[in-house]
Amino acid sequence: MSEVRMLARLWRGRAQLWFSVTPARAGAYLAGKVLGFALTAFALSAPGAQPASAPRQISYPARPIRLIAPFPAGGVADAVARLLAERLSARLGVPVDVDNRPGSAGTLAGDLVAKSSSDGHTLLFHQANMLIQPGLEPVPYDVQRDFTPVARVATMPLFLAVGAHLPVRTVQQWMTAVRTNPAAYSYGSGQPGTPAHLYAEYTVLGLRNGVPLVTAKGEGAVVQEMLAGRISACFCSYGAVQAHVRNGALRLLGVTGLKRSPLAPAVPTLQEAGLDGYSAAAWFGVLAPAKTPHAIVARLAAELAAVMAEREVRERLQAAGLTPMSDVPDAFATAIRTDQLQWQAILREAGGQGSP
Structure with a gap:
């Protein structure tokens, strides 16, 4: 019973806190618990013994x-x-x-x-x-x-893309340009309620005089408007702009998220460029x-x-x-x-x- 006395000493203070019993009663309580655990272990070790309530096995999947x-x-x-x-x-x-x-x-x-x-x-x-x-x-x-x-299963990084004809190559240069002459530039957005739309809204809110926000019928339409020069920039998926970036018609300035995208690892995050609030991902x-x-x-x-x-x-x-x-x-x-x-x-x- 030396193990029981040791357990009673170790747990005495906690037993008093939880159950408000005397040290002697705490020792007796723990002794009973240890004895109960021993009896249970002995019973389960007997041949053919089963737990009193075995966990129910879930058969999954059971159908399409x-x-x-x-x-x-x-x-x-x-x-x-x-x-x-x-x-x-x-x-x-x-x-x-x-x-x-x-x-x-x-x-x-x-x-x-x-x-x-x-x-x-x-x-x-x-x-x-x-x-x-x-x-x-x-x-x-x-x-x-x-x-x-x-x-x-996947994230869809959104890139800040601009027309390659614009004389800007970094996020800082772009922000300076739109702050200096906001009426000369615009952001495009496709379907309302998407991460791309909200990031465009968020950027416009951060500009004192505002920048026109143009809504088109989908991301593909936004890209076409950018290629035609009627929209200056957008937050678009890589799939929508990659061919036009490769042929030099569009330029990527930054990407949303907490780290650079492996799709275009040379493009810095907007956070790296000094802009906060673009960490949430499209997933x-x-x-x-x-x-x-x-x-x-x-x-x-x-x-x-x-x-x-x-x-x-x-x-x-x-x-x-x-x-x-x-x-x-x-x-x-x-x-x-x-x-x-x-x-x-x-x-x-x-x-x-x-x-x-």
């Missing part, structure tokens, strides 16, 4: 999985969703079907998944826009409350309904990490202007919290200018 995507068929986002579905199906041993549910800026797809069973058989493939939309209009769900983050990721069991989320995250480690997958994403990444649920949840704060702060400063 639906990957809900808030994008129309075709386009980069849909292609990424289908690539993931194909690879996950091979790894999980069940069909993974992409279910396109475009409309209401992704709200329809998000609502469908938020209200689905949390058994891991209905998943959402979405992008960072889902953190912005609640600041533009009421949505029927709360991103942090009604979803379980599984993993981000693509997989989410499950709230209360999805941890074991299922961990399995999905592990399979997605394996998919993202495939060379062909990474090459196809890079060719589309995306940066592949392998995320874990906790890191994804943290990114959602921090990025949502930044986007909502920009929307508040815009005073409703970001609304479509």
Whole structure:
């Protein structure tokens, strides 16, 4: 019983704090606990013994999985969703079907998944826009409350691009030019409510006399307007501008995010150039309904990490202007919290200018 007396001495102060008992009663209590643990261990060591309540094993997946995507068929986002579905199906041993549910800026797809069973058989493939939309209009769900983050699979760095005919080659030169003569320049933006749109809004807000913000019908239209000289600059994906950068029609001055993009490693981050507030990333990721069991989320995250480690997958994403990444649920949840704060702060400063 010397071990019992030693444990009683070590834990006596804590026993008094928790249970308000005398040292003698604390020692007796711990002695009983140690004896109970010993008896339990002895019983479990007997041949054929089973724990009183063995954890229930989860059979997953038990049927085909639906990957809900808030994008129309075709386009980069849909292609990424289908690539993931194909690879996950091979790894999980069940069909993974992409279910396109475009409309209401992704709200329809998000609502469908938020209200689905949390058994891991209905998943959402979405992008960072889902953190912005609640600041533009009421949505029927709360991103942090009604979803379980599984993993981000790619980020889409946004580059500050300008027409190559402009006599600016650095972010500092560009900012000096627009501050000196704001009416001579303009920013272009595609779909309202996207990270590219909000970053353009944010930049314009930082200029005393403002700069015209021109809205075009999509990122491709913005690039065409820049090539025609009717728009001076934009925050665009690498996929949208890379061909024009290579042929010398456009120039990249900076990139959003906390570090340089491997797609164009010579281009500095806007933070390096002295501009703050451009750290939130445009990402693509997989989410499950709230209360999805941890074991299922961990399995999905592990399979997605394996998919993202495939060379062909990474090459196809890079060719589309995306940066592949392998995320874990906790890191994804943290990114959602921090990025949502930044986007909502920009929307508040815009005073409703970001609304479509």
